[in-house]
Structures are given as C-alpha cells and as structure tokens.
Amino acid sequence: MSGEKILGVDQLTMRFGGIVAVHDLSFAAERRKITALIGPNGAGKTTVFNCITGFYRPTGGAIRLTHDDGKQIALERLNDFRIAKQAKVARTFQNIRLFPGMTALENLMVAQHNALMRASGFTFLGLIGVPTYRSAEVHAIELATEWLRRVNLLDRADDAAGNLAYGDQRRLEIARAMCTEPALLCLDEPAAGLNARESAALSELLLSIRDEKGTSILLIEHDMSVVMEISDHIVVMDHGVKIAEGSPREVRDDPKVIAAYLGTDEEEAMAVMESGS
Amino acid sequence: MPAKPTTGILSILKTAVVNALIALVLFSLMVGIRTEAGSDGQLTYWMRFGELASLVAVVFGGSIVIELLRQWIGPSGTEKLVPPAVQSGMAFVGRFLAPALLIFALLVPVIFYNQRYILDLAILVLTYVMLGWGLNVVVGLAGLLDLGYVAFYAVGAYSYALLATNFDWSFWICLPLAGILAALWGVMLGFPVLRLRGDYLAIVTLAFGEIIRLVIINWQELTGGPNGVPGIPRPTLFGIPLDNSDDGLAARLGIEYSPTHRIVFLFYLILALALLTNWVTIRLRRLPIGRAWEALREDEVACRALGINTTTTKLTAFATGAMFGGLAGAFFATRQGFISPESFTFQESALVLAIVVLGGMGSQLGVALAALTMIGGFELFRGLETYRMLVFGMAMVLIMIWRPRGLIGHRAPTVYLTKAKAISSDLVKEGHG
Numbered sequence: 001m002s003g004e005k006i007l008g009v010d011q012l013t014m015r016f017g018g019i020v021a022v023h024d025l026s027f028a029a030e031r032r033k034i035t036a037l038i039g040p041n042g043a044g045k046t047t048v049f050n051c052i053t054g055f056y057r058p059t060g061g062a063i064r065l066t067h068d069d070g071k072q073i074a075l076e077r078l079n080d081f082r083i084a085k086q087a088k089v090a091r092t093f094q095n096i097r098l099f100p101g102m103t104a105l106e107n108l109m110v111a112q113h114n115a116l117m118r119a120s121g122f123t124f125l126g127l128i129g130v131p132t133y134r135s136a137e138v139h140a141i142e143l144a145t146e147w148l149r150r151v152n153l154l155d156r157a158d159d160a161a162g163n164l165a166y167g168d169q170r171r172l173e174i175a176r177a178m179c180t181e182p183a184l185l186c187l188d189e190p191a192a193g194l195n196a197r198e199s200a201a202l203s204e205l206l207l208s209i210r211d212e213k214g215t216s217i218l219l220i221e222h223d224m225s226v227v228m229e230i231s232d233h234i235v236v237m238d239h240g241v242k243i244a245e246g247s248p249r250e251v252r253d254d255p256k257v258i259a260a261y262l263g264t265d266e267e268e269a270m271a272v273m274e275s276g277s
Numbered sequence: 278m279p280a281k282p283t284t285g286i287l288s289i290l291k292t293a294v295v296n297a298l299i300a301l302v303l304f305s306l307m308v309g310i311r312t313e314a315g316s317d318g319q320l321t322y323w324m325r326f327g328e329l330a331s332l333v334a335v336v337f338g339g340s341i342v343i344e345l346l347r348q349w350i351g352p353s354g355t356e357k358l359v360p361p362a363v364q365s366g367m368a369f370v371g372r373f374l375a376p377a378l379l380i381f382a383l384l385v386p387v388i389f390y391n392q393r394y395i396l397d398l399a400i401l402v403l404t405y406v407m408l409g410w411g412l413n414v415v416v417g418l419a420g421l422l423d424l425g426y427v428a429f430y431a432v433g434a435y436s437y438a439l440l441a442t443n444f445d446w447s448f449w450i451c452l453p454l455a456g457i458l459a460a461l462w463g464v465m466l467g468f469p470v471l472r473l474r475g476d477y478l479a480i481v482t483l484a485f486g487e488i489i490r491l492v493i494i495n496w497q498e499l500t501g502g503p504n505g506v507p508g509i510p511r512p513t514l515f516g517i518p519l520d521n522s523d524d525g526l527a528a529r530l531g532i533e534y535s536p537t538h539r540i541v542f543l544f545y546l547i548l549a550l551a552l553l554t555n556w557v558t559i560r561l562r563r564l565p566i567g568r569a570w571e572a573l574r575e576d577e578v579a580c581r582a583l584g585i586n587t588t589t590t591k592l593t594a595f596a597t598g599a600m601f602g603g604l605a606g607a608f609f610a611t612r613q614g615f616i617s618p619e620s621f622t623f624q625e626s627a628l629v630l631a632i633v634v635l636g637g638m639g640s641q642l643g644v645a646l647a648a649l650t651m652i653g654g655f656e657l658f659r660g661l662e663t664y665r666m667l668v669f670g671m672a673m674v675l676i677m678i679w680r681p682r683g684l685i686g687h688r689a690p691t692v693y694l695t696k697a698k699a700i701s702s703d704l705v706k707e708g709h710g
Contacts (some may be wrong), residue, residue, distance in 0.1 A: 033459075053582065084584030099575035101705030102568075103690045103698075109565075110572040113585050117566035123593075126564045127557070145694065157694040162502050162704035180583055 005066060006031040006184055007052070012061035014047050021047040023240045025061070029184070029233070034210055034217045036227045038251075039237035042259055044093060045220045048237070049188055051076070052218070053091045054083035054103045064088065067183055083246035085114055090182035092191045093175045094220075100162025104153055104172055107161050111179035116140055147175040151205065167198040170245065171205065184216050186211065191223040199223055203230050228252065235258065290350075293340035304329055325512045334688035375642050382548055396540045400547055400612065402652045404605055407551040407642040409632040411601030413556055416630065417639035418567065419594035420574025422709060424459040425486025426629050428466070429459040429599040431493060431621035433606025438506040438616050439499070448512040452607050458518035459603020460596040464490075471588055486626055493618045505617025511539065512546060512611045543612050550608060554601045555641055561597070563691045570594050571639075571691075575706045635676065637683025638707060646684050650676075 007029040014022040017043045022044045049110040050056040052063055052075060056122070058073050062076040065087050071086045083089050099107050119136030120126025126133045134223045148154045151171040156164060161172060170190060177185055190206070203226050209215050227234065227248070234251045236244040238260040244251055251257055309329040315321040382403075389395040401434035408430065415423045436455040440446050446454075470481045493500045500506065511519065517526050519539040525662045527534035561567040565615030572580050580587055610616050632651050654672065656667045680686055689696050 055581075081581045081584050082588050084582055093579070093582070097576050097579040097582070099572050099579065101575055101688055101700055103692055103693065103700070105692060106568060106571075106690055109692055110568050110580075110585070111583050111585060111677075113565050113569050113572075120564055120566075123561070123564055124565045127560055129560075141692065141694070154694075157381060158690065158698050160695055160698075160700040160704045176583070182526070 001179065004031045005029070005189070007035075008062075008064040008066075009048070009052070010049065010227045012042070012051060012062070012063065014051055014056060014058045021240055022051070022058075022237075025237070025240070025242055027242060027245060029216060029218050031066075031216050032210060032214050033208060033232040034219065034230050036231040036234045037218065037237065038221045038222070038224075038227055038234060039243075042239075043237040043260075044240040045139045045237055046188060047202075047240075049091065049186055049218075049220060052083075053089055053186055054079050054081075069083040084180060084182075088179035088181070088183040089186060090180045090184070091186040092170075092177050092188055092190060094192065096166075096169045096173055097253075098161040098169055098173055098176070100160065102161060103158050104148060104161055104164065105141070105144055105157045106175050107172060108147060108179045109140060111171050111176045112140045112143065118142055147179055150208070151175045152201075155176060163174065166188075167194050170194065171202070176207065178213070182215060184218060187217065187219040187221075189220055189222060194223075196225075199226050202226065206230055289341055289344040292344055294335050295427040296340040297333050297337040299642075300333050301329070304332050308332060310316060313515050317379075323677070335614065345562065363587050378642075378645065386544050387642055389614065390537065390541075393537065393540065396537070398653070400540070400544050400655055401699065403547040403551050404609060404612075404651055405632060405652050407547065407554050407605045407608075407644050407646040408602060408629045410551065410554045410558060410641060411598050411605065412629050412633050413598075413636075413639065413641070413644050414561070414601070415594050415598035416633050417644075418558075418562065418574065419570040421594060422475065423482045423593060423595075423598070424623075424626055425466070425482035425484070425489075426598070427623065428486040428489035429463060429602030430606040430609070430625065431489050431618075432462045432599075433459045433504070433603030434610040434616050435500060435606075436603065436619070437508045437607035437610045441611075442508060445510075447516070448510070448607075448611055449515070452604060454693045455607035456604045457598045459606065460600035462603075463595040463597075463599025464592050466599075467592040471591055474619045478569065483623070485661075486623060490621050491623035493621070498608070500618075503618060505539035505615055507615045509610050509614050509616065513669060514541070514542065543608075547608055547612075550604055554604075557597075557601075558641065566590070566593060568691060594705050600649060611642075631673070635673070635683055637680075637687075637702065639688055639705070640683065643683050643685030650684075 005028045007260050008117060009204055010027070012022055013020070014024045025044075027035075027037075027047065037227070039045055047056065051058045054075065057079060058076050061076065065073045065075050067073070067088070075083060075087055075089070078087055084091075099110060102110070116133075116136060119135045120274065121130070145157070147153065148157050153164070153168055153175070156168065161169065164172060169173055170193070174185075174187065175191060177187075187206075191202055194202060206219075207230055208216060210217055219227075219231075231248055234244075234246065235242060236251055236254070236257050243258045243260055244254045246254070305430065309325055310322055311325050312320060312322040330524055371571070382399075385399050386396060408426070411429075412423065412426045415421050415426070433455040436458045437448075437451045439449045440454060441448070465480065466485050470478050470485075472665070473481055484576075494502055496502070517529065519526050519542055521534045522528070525534065527538060562571070569580065569585050570593075572583075572585065573587060573590055573594075577587055581591070609620070613620075628651065632647045633644055635651065636645070636647030655669055658668050661668055676684070686702040687699040688702065688705045689699055
C-alpha cells in the first residue's frame with residue numbers, strides 16, 4: 001500500500017458473548033481513495049462498520065483516524081454521536097434510515113445540526129433572530145441545495161423523504177451524510193436494491209465525491225459491478241477474519257476469495273466474478 | 278372490519294348474530310345476574326332476563342344499522358367521499374382558521390363581558406391550550422411520551438405560591454422563577470429517563486408525576502400538605518392592584534370598580550402566556566434544536582450518526598416543555614388564590630396528553646382546537662347530567678375513528694426551497710420514547 005493513510009484498523013476484535021464476530025482484523029484506508037469491504041453474508045462487515053462509527057465498542061484492538069492536519073483520533077475510545085461530531089466520520093445504513101416525515105431539504109438541514117447550533121448561539125441567539133444565524137441558515141440551505149443537485153433530487157427538495165422512490169432515498173441518505181462535511185464517508189451497501197442504471201449513477205456519484213470533494217470512502221457492498229468499478233482497494237472478510245486484500249484485479253483472481261464466496265467450485269465462482277467486471 | 282366489502286342480508290345478519298352472542302356472554306354475568314347482600318349478610322341473587330334481553334337486542338339492532346351504514350358509505354380507506362370543491366373550501370377555511378380564532382380570542386372579554394361563566398370557562402380553556410402547547414414540545418415534536426406532565430404544572434404552581442406567600446415577591450418576579458424551577462425539574466426528570474424508550478419512559482414519567490404529588494402532600498412544613506397553600510396574592514398590573522381599594526386600578530382610572538376587571542385581566546394574562554408559548558415553539562421548530570427534536574422523533578439512530586447529541590436534545594425538550602407547564606402552573610395558582618395537591622392528579626396529565634393526541638401530534642392549531650373541544654365540549658354536555666361522561670367519551674371515540682391522527686393530521690415543513698407542502702401524517706413517526 002502506498003499513499004497517506006486516513007483510517008487504520010489494527011487487530012480489531014469484537015465478541016458478542018461467546019461469538020467472535022470479528023477476529024484480529026487489520027486493514028487501512030487511504031486518503032481520497034475508495035476502500036471496499038466485501039465478504040459473504042455474516043462475514044462481520046457491518047460489525048466492523050459499527051465499531052468504526054461508534055455504534056459498538058470493540059472488545060479489542062485500535063481504530064485510528066488521521067485528519068488532514070495530522071491530528072490522530074482513537075475512534076475506539078469515542079462513542080455515539082462524537083464519532084460524527086468530532087472525528088467527522090459519517091455513515092449510511094444498510095436499511096435506509098432517513099427522517100421519513102421530514103422533507104428532503106429538512107433531512108439535509110438536520111445533518112448540519114452542529115454547525116447551525118453554534119451559529120444560533122445554542123438556540124438563544126437564534127430565538128431572537130440575530131443576523132449571523134440568518135446568514136448561517138442561508139449558507140446551510142445553499143449547501144443542502146448543492147447536494148440535492150448533485151444527487152439529482154433538486155425538484156423533490158420539498159417532498160417528504162418517505163415519499164421518495166427507493167433509489168432516491170439511497171442517494172438522499174448519501175447526500176445527508178455528505179452534508180455533515182465528513183473526512184471519512186462510510187457506506188453500508190449503498191447499491192442494495194438498486195437497478196443497473198441506478199447502480200451506475202451511484203458509482204458516478206461516489207467517484208465524484210472522491211475526486212471533487214476529496215472525501216475518503218469506505219464501503220460495504222455486495223454488488224460486484226459497483227465494487228470492481230470504483231474501488232481503489234478491496235478488503236475481503238470471511239467469518240470475521242481478513243482473507244485477502246489488494247486491488248480489484250488481485251482480489252478477483254484470489255482463489256481464497258472465490259472459495260469463500262462460492263465454496264470450492266472454482267469454475268462457477270469465476271463465472272460470477274467475471275460477470276462483475 | 279372485513280378485508281373485502283361483503284354485501285347481502287345474510288352477511289349483515291351473520292355479523293349481527295355474532296355481535297349479539299358476544300354481548301350475551303359479556304352481559305350475562307354483568308347484567309343478567311344481580312347479587313346483593315341479604316338481611317343477614319348472606320348472598321342473595323336473582324336473574325334479570327328482561328334487561329339482558331333488551332341489551333342483546335340493542336346490540337343486534339345496532340350491528341345491523343352500523344353494517345347498513347358501512348355499506349352505504351362504502352369500504353373504508355376510500356377518500357372519494359369529499360368532493361374537490363369541498364376540499365378546497367376546507368383548505369380556505371384552514372388558512373384563515375388560526376387568525377380568526379386569535380381575533381375571536383382577543384374579543385372574548387368584549388363580547389362576553391357580562392357573562393362571568395363564559396369568561397371563567399375561556400380562562401380554563403386557555404390554560405389547557407397553554408399546557409397542551411407545552412406538552413406538544415415533548416410529545417409532539419420530540420416524540421417522548423410523558424405521562425407525568427402535571428408534575429411541572431404542580432412545581433410551577435407551588436413555586437409561585439410559596440415564593441409569593443413567604444417572600445411577598447411580585448407576580449412578575451415569581452412567574453419567570455416558577456418557569457425556571459419547573460425547567461430545572463424537567464432536566465432532573467430527564468436525566469434518569471434518557472435511556473428509556475416508549476412504554477418504559479411513559480411508566481417512569483407517570484411515576485414521577487405521582488412522586489411530586491406525594492412529596493407535596495407529605496412535606497407539610499413547606500407545602501402545607503393536603504391543606505394546600507391559601508392566600509396566594511392576586512396578580513397586579515405592574516404594581517397596581519385590581520381591587521376595590523383607593524389605589525386600585527378602578528380608582529386610579531376613575532371608573533366604577535367591578536370584579537370583572539380582574540377576570541378580564543386574568544384572561545388577557547393567560548392569552549399572552551399561551552401566545553408566548555406558541556411563538557417560542559414556532560420559532561424553536563425552525564431553529565436547529567427544533568429540527569433535531571423532530572429528527573429524534575423520526576429516527577434516533579440516524580440522529581446519532583449525524584453527530585447530534587441526543588442526550589442534550591432530549592433534555593432541552595423536557596426542560597422547554599416543563600418551563601411552559603411551570604408558567605401555566607404559576608398562572609393557575611394566582612388565579613385560584615389557593616392550591617392543594619388535589620389539583621395535580623394523574624387525571625390532569627391524561628387530559629393534557631389527550632388534548633395533544635387529539636389535536637394531532639406536533640400541530641399547534643390542532644392542540645388549540647382540541648383544548649377547545651375537550652374542555653369546552655365537556656362543559657357543553659353539562660345539561661346531560663349523569664350521562665355527561667358517557668356522551669363525552671363516545672364523542673372522543675368517534676373523533677379518533679374519524680381522524681386517527683388527530684384533528685390536524687399533517688405536518689408543515691420548517692424550511693422549503695420553492696413551496697411548502699404539507700406532509701401527510703402517514704409518513705410522520707410518533708416517536709418511540
């Protein structure tokens with residue numbers, strides 16, 4: 001691996017009672033790159049995600065996030081909302097978690113909560129309507145509008161998020177995560193349930209986030225066409241341990257990966273892997 | 278309700294017979310057998326076939342009528358009943374309903390100057406409007422089910438009563454203090470219940486309401502226990518008393534004294550307090566904290582993933598709601614002149630919660646309408662005497678069947694790009710605690 005490291009996972013272990021969901025996992029994600037975490041169902045990918053984003057506290061190991069200014073943050077010691085607030089790690093969920101009764105625009109405004117809270121003098125100044133808060137709100141609406149345009153939802157800005165089509169909801173959730181202006185964006189199966197055209201649009205969106213915004217992305221994905229197309233680096237997990245790592249080409253040809261996905265019948269596995277390329 | 282609409286006399290009769298059988302089983306023990314203690318204390322009982330038969334017959338007949346009505350109206354779920362002209366008319370009414378209500382409220386003392394009963398009732402309604410708006414912050418916006426809201430009402434009332442009687446402070450100093458103290462108690466309740474959700478939160482808040490009441494009853498040295506606090510000073514118009522004395526308002530203005538002056542003053546006082554509650558809530562909704570409350574109601578996990586501190590967000594919701602409850606309590610104390618723990622039972626909490634739910638959770642106008650319906654309606658049925666509660670309860674059930682998500686069943690967005698579109702209540706979550 002070359003390049004600057006943004007996320008370093010070192011000997012991460014997560015146990016639930018007697019079950020070891022993740023065992024001694026180490027990998028790194030590079031800055032301004034897309035790192036994919038793949039593996040069969042039950043491999044422990046989402047558990048790793050939940051450890052990184054503070055929803056679980058790992059049983060052992062270290063997770064280090066390095067900001068642009070060189071500041072290192074130990075994610076395993078932060079919990080809950082602080083991961084998003086202080087470490088600037090944003091995430092989406094496998095089963096979409098929008099605020100369905102709020103409009104698309106409101107969803108993106110909620111994402112800018114912490115910045116707006118400071119601007120509103122923790123509500124007190126905002127209550128009496130000071131101009132600095134008003135300009136901050138205008139700025140927040142501009143940022144939200146920009147992201148709505150990027151995810152092609154500008155004309156649905158004032159519609160309830162719960163009324164959007166499934167694919168639109170997926171994109172809105174990514175836009176919402178990006179509105180927190182994260183250093184690392186974690187996506188849990190962003191292409192799940194999308195059709196081929198929507199998947200292609202998603203790939204384009206993620207590449208533009210990487211190239212234009214310079215945001216590092218870590219994603220879990222089952223859709224191999226997306227993974228192989230956009231990933232710079234792939235980590236393969238099975239049964240809680242890392243079984244392979246490398247560029248898309250290296251991983252695709254790795255017999256261990258093929259075995260993990262489809263048992264030992266390599267011919268069939270090859271066929272599936274090829275179809276994704 | 279059957280999945281597909283069934284027609285024909287046979288199916289109607291079948292439903293009616295089933296309902297009648299259920300009624301027979303239920304009422305055979307409750308009504309059919311009458312038990313009493315005899316002259317020597319032994320049990321005597323006799324059968325009441327006549328009453329039982331008439332009840333079952335009523336259920337049978339009623340079932341047929343309801344089934345016929347149902348078939349006449351059409352299957353549920355269809356909304357073609359309302360023609361577009363009526364809908365646009367209702368939208369028109371809806372837009373002007375709030376300003377019209379406000380103007381009417383401002384004119385109430387002028388119109389009903391000589392009707393003390395109506396003025397008192399209006400003050401009572403406005404007190405509940407204010408309580409409803411206060412609880413709306415906690416239940417409607419933040420989605421935290423609070424069954425002990427009366428505790429803050431009590432804290433506010435006792436804060437005002439004790440400060441005013443012990444230290445002789447003016448109403449205008451004690452009022453904000455009562456609000457602050459209630460908010461403090463809101464935070465104190467908030468801390469232990471932060472981890473609880475849904476039913477568990479409801480139970481703990483319910484217990485909190487009871488604890489406050491029991492403390493008030495038993496801490497006799499401070500609160501006077503069951504005897505209450507008598508002789509609470511009446512509010513003054515910035516130092517000018519509204520009484521019959523020489524330096525009272527009437528004497529200063531050179532007009533004849535009337536006890537109605539004070540009632541009118543109290544009316545405008547509670548109107549101002551309620552409007553303050555409304556104004557603050559509307560502003561808060563458009564601030565990040567208000568959006569965070571609503572986001573918390575929609576999805577707490579997503580809030581955490583966006584870096585929102587759910588702990589402080591919940592606490593501020595509790596504190597804000599409690600503060601308004603405390604202000605309403607202080608008003609209650611000064612209006613009554615006497616308070617005792619009896620005024621702060623669970624029934625009050627339930628009533629305020631019913632107002633919020635009936636109004637449509639989160640809707641300010643809905644809560645005001647619901648308070649008017651609940652408190653006003655309750656008085657309206659006074660002529661029915663014994664059957665008042667029965668009719669009132671049935672009216673509530675009918676309203677909730679007709680509008681399961683409350684009188685105002687949609688949510689207005691807090692910010693928009695091109696056009697504010699009302700959001701159907703089907704999408705809005707109720708919160709899980």
